[in-house]
Amino acid sequence: MYQAMTSLGYAAESGYKGRIRLEGDPKGASVLVLGAGLAGLAAALELRQAGYKVTVLEFNNRAGGRNWSLRGGDSYTELGGATQKCEFDAGLYLNPGPWRIPYHHNGLLDYCRRLGVTLEPFQQLNHNAYLHSAKAFGGQPRRIREIKTDFQGHTSELLAKVVQKGQLDELVTKEDREVLLESLRWWGVLDRNYAYKAGLITSEFRGYERDPGGGLGAEPVAGEVIGLSDILQSRLWRGLSSFAAYEFQTTMFQPVGGMGRIGEAFTREVGDLITYNARVTRIAQGEKSVTVTYQDTTAPGATHQVSADWCVCTIPLSILSQIDVQVGDPMLAAIAAVPYASSVKIGLQFKRRFWEEDEQIFGGISYTDLPIRQISYPSNDFNTTGKGVLLGCYTWNGANSYELTSMSPQQRIERALDCGMQIHPQYRREFETGISVAWHRSPFTLGCAGDWTEDARRQHYDNLCQIDGRIVLAGEHASYIPAWQEGAILSALDAIGRLHKRVVQG
Amino acid sequence: MRLVVFLTAASLPIAGAVAAEPILSPGFRFSEQTGEALYSNACQACHMGNGEGATGAGQYPALARNPKLETAAYPTYVVLKGQKAMPAAGRLMTDEQVAAVVNYVRTHFGNDYGPPTTAEQVKQAR
Numbered sequence A: 001m002y003q004a005m006t007s008l009g010y011a012a013e014s015g016y017k018g019r020i021r022l023e024g025d026p027k028g029a030s031v032l033v034l035g036a037g038l039a040g041l042a043a044a045l046e047l048r049q050a051g052y053k054v055t056v057l058e059f060n061n062r063a064g065g066r067n068w069s070l071r072g073g074d075s076y077t078e079l080g081g082a083t084q085k086c087e088f089d090a091g092l093y094l095n096p097g098p099w100r101i102p103y104h105h106n107g108l109l110d111y112c113r114r115l116g117v118t119l120e121p122f123q124q125l126n127h128n129a130y131l132h133s134a135k136a137f138g139g140q141p142r143r144i145r146e147i148k149t150d151f152q153g154h155t156s157e158l159l160a161k162v163v164q165k166g167q168l169d170e171l172v173t174k175e176d177r178e179v180l181l182e183s184l185r186w187w188g189v190l191d192r193n194y195a196y197k198a199g200l201i202t203s204e205f206r207g208y209e210r211d212p213g214g215g216l217g218a219e220p221v222a223g224e225v226i227g228l229s230d231i232l233q234s235r236l237w238r239g240l241s242s243f244a245a246y247e248f249q250t251t252m253f254q255p256v257g258g259m260g261r262i263g264e265a266f267t268r269e270v271g272d273l274i275t276y277n278a279r280v281t282r283i284a285q286g287e288k289s290v291t292v293t294y295q296d297t298t299a300p301g302a303t304h305q306v307s308a309d310w311c312v313c314t315i316p317l318s319i320l321s322q323i324d325v326q327v328g329d330p331m332l333a334a335i336a337a338v339p340y341a342s343s344v345k346i347g348l349q350f351k352r353r354f355w356e357e358d359e360q361i362f363g364g365i366s367y368t369d370l371p372i373r374q375i376s377y378p379s380n381d382f383n384t385t386g387k388g389v390l391l392g393c394y395t396w397n398g399a400n401s402y403e404l405t406s407m408s409p410q411q412r413i414e415r416a417l418d419c420g421m422q423i424h425p426q427y428r429r430e431f432e433t434g435i436s437v438a439w440h441r442s443p444f445t446l447g448c449a450g451d452w453t454e455d456a457r458r459q460h461y462d463n464l465c466q467i468d469g470r471i472v473l474a475g476e477h478a479s480y481i482p483a484w485q486e487g488a489i490l491s492a493l494d495a496i497g498r499l500h501k502r503v504v505q506g
Numbered sequence B: 001m002r003l004v005v006f007l008t009a010a011s012l013p014i015a016g017a018v019a020a021e022p023i024l025s026p027g028f029r030f031s032e033q034t035g036e037a038l039y040s041n042a043c044q045a046c047h048m049g050n051g052e053g054a055t056g057a058g059q060y061p062a063l064a065r066n067p068k069l070e071t072a073a074y075p076t077y078v079v080l081k082g083q084k085a086m087p088a089a090g091r092l093m094t095d096e097q098v099a100a101v102v103n104y105v106r107t108h109f110g111n112d113y114g115p116p117t118t119a120e121q122v123k124q125a126r
Ligand SMILES: Cc1cc2nc3c(=O)[nH]c(=O)nc-3n(C[C@H](O)[C@H](O)[C@H](O)COP(=O)(O)OP(=O)(O)OC[C@H]3O[C@@H](n4cnc5c(N)ncnc54)[C@H](O)[C@@H]3O)c2cc1C
Pocket: A034, A035, A036, A037, A038, A039, A040, A057, A058, A059, A060, A063, A064, A065, A066, A067, A096, A097, A098, A099, A100, A101, A278, A279, A280, A281, A314, A315, A316, A319, A343, A345, A439, A444, A445, A447, A448, A449, A474, A475, A476, A477, A482, A483, A484, A485, A486, A487, A488, B057, B058
């Protein structure tokens, strides 16, 4: 059945093969799961269900790992010691790590279904959000719908001209040329002469200077189109691909109440297996068992040891590469081969939802070349009065990400406000409180996610994923979907599937 | 004795910045030019303001009083190629910048190592 579904193109998306079946009796075998992020939690849940004795060791005093939401009352201490207290109002939150789920991440979606995590749409593309460059259009942001429609229109017009001059005659057959012209008119909103022009027809796509209304004086006004050269030189077209990528296509989801709801739901199932505040410092193995040494971070100085038959280790490689792990050289080399990406997220609470009230932006993301890179508007509680939290900065690698990480939390927020002001002048007047997470300062990951290169993957990936004696690794770093929760889930299911086979085959 | 490196850098436009003043580069690469500015806007992200490093579930090693900085070749290599959790930050810097920041950490935070490395040596190591 599954075979049939895949050949029809269904169910193939993320490589998720449906709910895992660990058939056969593990005969009381025990497993140590290291790390209670989504990889560790999924492994623990399935292994216990299959009859294993499971113990989970987790560094933090909560489960979920990077699956995490910061809400009012939470506090967060980053490396270096700066502690931030989250002062958001009730119901408001920042997802400092994962925040959106593609519709084809079937494994994660299946766990959300099973664990009763309610999802709502995450708006990735909002045509009314902005594209912005400090160096273009006098620093004024442009609506995505304007850039998209005008860019498409101008390039269609150019192509139509080339076709009409016969300059594509060698590349396109006569029959296709006619259809091509027709399609360009249709795709680029060109007029009868294949020209892209301001007018009420193009306004139906790019929007109006004045929207059509009702009653007297209500006729629509079209407004000017933006010139091709202005669009090209502005480089705002770069923002358009952010919505086109497979990973970001509609429909995307977010859990109601924050991404952290997934980790919380897992914790309801397997929380009783977890030892918190346990900092793993050594992983040793012998013929018959694995022995893990850890410190209780609430009682410094004390070290503990725990043994089991097998070990599923989901500790991020950034940290695992510093731990004494008794595995073979190929796996050790793989563990050492992956640096971790830089990322900074900043959440800003405002007194009112001015982006909705003043600018009709309901969800979605504005892209900018300022250091904050993005402003994302909440995808929930649309059209309500009251406060809201914006994602006021989301960097990924590059100098600015390191520079923001180097700052104090207060400095980061100041910079995010300075930048955001250039797009939304309401910022300073409406701002109340903010919180930032710079992932290289995260005590439990030392980074955002595994930053694999093609070379490193070719050389090390398979060695990373092999079972080494009694130890197998899992986590987003052991997947081809790094920096996505689906990668963590799929790698965990694959790892325990292979481990279980070994156990039942004896 | 502390080696004073890159005296000329003071005449560069962005280099006048004090360490405490955070910089946001205009492009994808680091625009800071002095060792001090590069340290406090790039390396400080992980090795912290006084090179003291930090410890959580894992750790960032201290660069302060670190005997491994004695020869320039090792920190140059680490900055250019990265090492385990440390990304190759030097890929976002010119040879001159890498030399400046390597010389900076070798002569600050209780380190007092010479002779300084040069952009030419960094280029060879890249
Ligand atoms: C900024 C950012 C944006 C992201 N955006 C998205 C997104 O939109 N959608 C999406 O699906 N994914 C996203 N991701 C990726 C997603 O968060 C990860 O892929 C996933 O959560 C990783 O799960 P994991 O179980 O592999 O690792 P983790 O969740 O990191 O779990 C590892 C666990 O090990 C613990 N640990 C570490 N060291 C030790 C130790 N020494 N001893 C004991 N325990 C230890 C940690 O505390 C942690 O709980 C994003 C990540 C970041 C940082």
